[in-house]
Amino acid sequence: MNKLVWAQSLTVFLVLFFERVIFIAATVNIKYPAVFAFGDSILDTGNNNDLFSVTKSDFSPYGKDFDGGVATGRFGNGRVLSDLITAAMGVKDTLPAYLDKNLQDKDLPTGVCFASAGTGFDDTTAHLQNVLSMDTQLKHFQDYIGKLRAAVGADNASSIISNALYVISGGNNDVAITYTFTYKHFISFPKYSSDLVEAQRNFLKSLYQLGARHVWVLSTLPLGCLPIVRSILGGPLRVIVDYENGLAQQFNGMLASGVSNLKATLPDYDVKFVDVYSPMFRLILNPGVSGFIDTWSGCCGTGTLEMGPLCNVLCIPCSDRSSYFFWDSAHPSERAYQLTLALMLQNLNYDLTNYNISKALGPLNVTSLNLI
Secondary structure, eight states: OOHHHHHHHHHHHHHHHHHHHHHHHHTOOOOOSOEEEEESTTTOSSTTTTSSSSOOOOSTTTTTTSGGGOOOSOSSSSOOHHHHHHHHTTSOSOOOBTTOTTOOGGGGGGOOBOOOTTOOSSHHHHHHHTOOOHHHHHHHHHHHHHHHHHHHOHHHHHHHHHHSEEEEEOSHHIIIIIIIIIITTTSOHHHHHHHHHHHHHHHHHHHHHTTOOEEEEEOOOOGGGSHHHHHHHSTTTTOOOHHHHHHHHHHHHHHHHHHHHHHHHOTTOEEEEEOOHHHHHHHHHOHHHHTOSEEEEESBTTSSSOOGGGSSTTSOBOSOGGGEEESSSSSBOHHHHHHHHHHHHHHTTOOTTSHHHHHHHOSOOHHHHHHO
16 A cells, blocks of 8 residues: 555544544533422423322323323323433433322432422412422422432532432413413513513522532423314314414523523523424424324323313223324323434434433434434
């Protein structure tokens, strides 16, 4: 081999080598010791079970595909988004509810869920459904910190708190319920959204003061695509309600800006706005590619209005839950959450071939996913 050919071969090798190194560096998955979830039913794993509220799901057929087929208070047929994020991060398979009577001390160091279905960043939202407000969830977190210190010591507790991942979902109920059916005729949506973002900002600052440093702030879902919204506001044909989706997009834009502004004031705060709206919307609009046969109705009962107490033991769920995007009229199925999370993690530059991530996401056709 002459020197020129050898030099060219070496150059090609080095280029490919360093491209691979850069790719690996860009997709290294961060290891968190624990996950904490705050917010609404997208993340709630059973904190409403003992509340005097109709916003519950601790009865059949909820949990039909959960471990043992048990209804745990999760609004779905199986695991919800907080469980899957926790599993994908390699922490544990599910995220227990903080108010679960069976919660054990050994569960504390790896994180718990404080979220409450039906809540929002507007206190009125929580009061309307008699569920846990964000302030109450924050108080539970403070209580948790005390228990964690007692269990593992102050230094270990501080390390867990500062290195853990915090996931927050809020705004869904504020926009779809409180604003649409309560405030719509009394306050402009930009003003209402601004108030929600300010409440979110204060919540994030409180978490920071308590030691949190790594936070995912989730956008709302595409609210105009929810089966119940289509049934109530979508006319006889139950079309996607562009008005509700428009409100969601407007709020999400303001929320993203609010998160960015907060990060600018606290440089050591790794707080990210994570888009859930777009991945879900893409999956819903492309059922053939995403593998769903139905993205417009729920799997429980008629799939048009059933959720909470209306999705009960008298309702016969569809036989193949994985082929339905929605489990009930407002909440995605476990399979829908898995594919949504896959797109979310792609956007965050995670490596989907990572063992823990691929295990959490289940069977995944990355080629098809890229076509969505």
